[in-house]
Amino acid sequence: MKSAQEYKEDIRKMKPVVYAFGERVEQVVDHPAFTPTLNSIALTYKMAREKENENLMTAKSPFTGKMTNRFLHICQSPDDLIKRGELSKVLTPFHGACIGARCAGTGALNTLYALTYDIDKKYGSDYHQRFIKFLEHVQNEDLVCSGMVTDAKGDRSLAPGQQADQDVYLHVVEAREDGIVVRGAKAHQSGAALAHFNIVIPTTSLSEKEKEFAVAFAIPANAPGIIHISEAPAPNARRLQSKDEMDFGNFQYGVHGSTLVVFDNVFIPKEMVFMCGEWEFAGIMAASFGSFQRLATACCKSGHCDLLYGAAAVAAEYNGCDKMGHIRDKIVEMSFQSALAYGTAIAAGYKARAHASGVYFPDPQLSNAAKLQAVDAVWLASKLATEITGGIICTAPSQKDFDHPDIAEYVNKYFKGKAEVSTEKRVRITRLIEYLVGQGSIIPTESSHGGGPAAVQRLVMRQASNLNYLKGRAIKMAGIKHEQMNP
Structure with a gap:
């Protein structure tokens, strides 16, 4: 290779x-x-x-x-x-x-x-x-x-x-x-x-x-x-x-x-x-691609969430607030939402169906559910990481400010967090979070549209939901007789 x-x-x-x-x-x-x-x-x-x-x-x-x-x-x-x-x-x-x-x-x-x-x-x-x-x-x-x-x-x-x-x-x-x-x-x-x-x-x-x-x-x-x-x-x-x-x-x-x-x-x-x-x-080709790609996309976005909550945890340590309960809860929530997306995507692969050609395609309902969950996870993680990081995420100084002889002292002094952590380290992790939450990138927006927008995934899930069967089971369990189901 x-x-x-x-x-x-x-x-x-x-x-x-x-x-x-x-x-x-x-x-x-x-x-x-x-x-x-x-x-x-x-x-x-x-x-x-x-x-x-x-x-x-x-x-x-x-x-x-x-x-x-x-x-x-x-x-x-x-x-x-x-x-x-x-x-x-x-x-x-x-x-x-x-x-x-x-x-x-x-x-x-x-x-x-x-x-x-x-x-x-x-x-x-x-x-x-x-x-x-x-x-x-x-x-x-x-x-x-x-x-x-x-x-x-x-x-x-x-x-x-x-x-x-x-x-x-x-x-x-x-x-x-x-x-x-x-x-x-x-x-x-x-x-x-x-x-x-x-x-x-x-x-x-x-x-x-x-x-x-x-x-x-x-x-x-x-x-x-x-x-x-x-x-x-x-x-x-x-x-x-x-x-x-x-x-x-x-x-x-x-x-x-x-x-x-x-x-x-x-x-x-x-x-x-x-x-x-x-x-x-044509439509079959587009739909087949979509189900396959959404499994991969969901796992990719779960990986983004993982990186983001890792960065947020570092920022919390540098700020001296990593032991606070609400900070820990936010990081756990980010991990939880990421795991939901990843687990659903892996389940889509586990429940895959064989095509006559020999290729396997993921379960369409689960792969589309995974993509929807992954998008929600990315946006929520962006919000929570922003809260953890603090206002510095939109007010951090530039590298040139650190290098300027007239103001470098003030930048280092007033943007500092914990005494044992350099200001540069704090700003660097902040810049990474700025990037991951979409202020310095297109990650959340791309997550929404990559692999197809949410409306398409919801349409596939509706088609794959076997709703009439479930309506029938509910009617039978409720003791309702001879009800005609609408598609």
């Missing part, structure tokens, strides 16, 4: 077309809006090569016969899904940021493995074998595959085929013997500019009249016609203005690194096309 440095050199050589803050980025690996994300992804290479992480971070591929990074593994048992969840839970406290370029790619790979099998079974096509060849390639070369689902969408009240501008949903504009040409965009794509391949699947159900939107494929992130336009949240702007690492809390890893990915008449070779026009599978 690749080393972290080999991965970084790959992306350096690829030189995808990227824009950030109104300028063309000459070298994405050196840009402050992308280098931290690159470091996070590189961590998945570094840790996978360490003996103590072998069982968690690698798996034997049934396709190549070799060990592969678990982010590229097709889950063939409930245990595979459980380990996928554990992987997110364990990794997040190491980077505290996002490895979406690999994380969502796992969901896309597993979904396509199953759905290409289904499409071939109905139509006699060869998508599944194409996909397996692609899978063998990325496993052999240990490549980063970002999963791309969300379209730009335009008017949310209209279906893809009803949009005033059809390009707000990615679609096929030309079908050729050797492949297809696509146009449109995928939005909010975590780490897409730092991936070897971008894997595209539909974002919603489609009608027969919307066949051109039913497309799935893989394409290098630097393919001609692909343009990455960087996110620009306020914390990223701070990175353009300063290199004082103490001011960022998570200087090495703390950027989400998403882009709007524009496909300006991009050619996709036939061997990289895994769906083209099979509209009735």
Whole structure:
């Protein structure tokens, strides 16, 4: 498997077309809006090569016969899904940021493995074998595959085929013997500019009249016609203005690194096309990806909560209030809410169901419940950590203030906590908490929307709730006779 440095050199050589803050980025690996994300992804290479992480971070591929990074593994048992969840839970406290370029790619790979099998079974096509060849390639070369689902969408009240501008949903504009040409965009794509391949699947159900939107494929992130336009949240702007690492809390890893990915008449070779026009599978593909991804996302956010309550506990010690009852209660509550999310996600893996292709998908009700709980846990943990840390979380001085000869003495004197703890240590842990609670990052907001918004999860849970059966049991237990159930 690749080393972290080999991965970084790959992306350096690829030189995808990227824009950030109104300028063309000459070298994405050196840009402050992308280098931290690159470091996070590189961590998945570094840790996978360490003996103590072998069982968690690698798996034997049934396709190549070799060990592969678990982010590229097709889950063939409930245990595979459980380990996928554990992987997110364990990794997040190491980077505290996002490895979406690999994380969502796992969901896309597993979904396509199953759905290409289904499409071939109905139509006699060869998508599944194409996909397996692609899978063998990325496993052999240990490549980063970002999963791309969300379209730009335009008017949310209209279906893809009803949009005033059809390009707000990615679609096929030309079908050729050797492949297809696509146009449109995928939005909010975590780490897409730092991936070897971008894997595209539909974002919603489609009608027969919307066949051109039913497309799935893989394409290098630097393919001609692909343009990455960087996110620009306020914390990223701070990175353009300063290199004082103490001011960022998570200087090495703390950027989400998403882009709007524009496909300006991009050619996709036939061997990289895994769906083209099979509209009735689009919604199934999106839903399958969602259930898979929400297990991983819930475990990731549980890991964020763990890191945050660890940081809050340090801040409490530095402030001299770690023995206070209400502080201890808040930290226990953060741990409790995190464990609920993680436990529900692991249960979703344990209760997984086998697809005819051999891939396992998590229980949809539990995986969606886990994601909902994880989001609540992140927001509550942010609130409680803010209360524990105190007002310094929004008034802390900068590193330049510590270095200024006229005011350094005052900064050190009046921002101090316990006598035996340096002011710098107190400010550093405060900056990390500032980052984790969303004042210096997008973590809580991204937690809400990553893997799909809450309304989608609630819809899936409603569909999976077996409500009519339970209404029937209640009616029978109550002694009510011959009641007709409404769906």
